[in-house]
């Protein structure tokens with residue numbers, strides 16, 4: 066009887082020990098191995114919690130399909146799609162970090178689901194709606210054999226030498242690392258072009274744009290053609306008499322883009338005019354040449370965030386990619 070009792074106690078101790086091991090070791094390991102998958106997609110973008118992305122799902126507009134692409138290969142395809150490979154290495158590296166940051170923030174925000182309105186199957190797409198991405202097959206068709214030998218390796222180098230690096234603002238992953246072709250000399254505050262004020266998208270000087278492709282584009286219309294275009298675009302408005310005496314730029318943003326412009330009886334925004342007339346930017350001056358209204362624009366694009374031509378100019382003047390990024394994105398850290 067006594068021996069049997071002893072055996073029972075030993076068995077009970079063994080069972081309890083096994084149970085404790087199970088509770089303390091097996092279950093937590095199981096949870097940890099499942100948990101990282103669930104973490105991706107949560108809105109927690111704190112610096113220590115942002116996971117390293119291995120793949121990204123990309124919606125391809127031409128085929129209508131969603132592709133799963135190795136993350137850093139995707140970044141190479143964006144740099145190839147968004148910046149000339151002849152740009153300076155430090156500018157290409159800055160572009161790589163901006164493109165990677167944007168893509169990672171899209172993954173963080175949407176997780177496994179996509180952009181509900183535009184591409185529900187993927188967090189990002191391959192055209193200007195998100196950022197332009199070209200795969201090797203497309204690049205071989207679009208570019209020359211020479212480009213594949215000289216341009217592509219430069220892009221690979223820019224991406225590989227900044228592998229995994231993204232931008233943070235006050236410890237959180239940057240969500241909107243916007244960029245444009247050239248600012249015309251000064252970039253814009255985000256709220257002057259888009260809706261909201263973003264702390265790292267502030268108006269800054271962009272002094273190294275002398276080689277930019279759209280420095281002073283001249284576009285002219287006859288006054289009657291101009292009036293017709295505006296009236297067609299804003300058919301609900303009554304402009305009244307439109308001539309050089311009734312057209313006036315009322316205000317400009319810090320970066321120099323026209324914010325308000327009077328046309329006859331109506332006030333429009335510079336962006337309205339840019340979109341209606343197909344101008345390269347809303348940073349324009351108006352002059353008259355006999356019966357024509359002449360728009361002289363500076364810069365190309367919305368003017369918010371990094372100027373690509375400005376980045377190239379900074380790189381030529383000896384600045385590195387981190388200096389370029391912290392110049393155009395106020396207060397960010399690169400980690």
Ligand SMILES: [Zn+2]
Pocket residue numbers: 180183184189190191192194195196
């Ligand atoms: Zn998109």
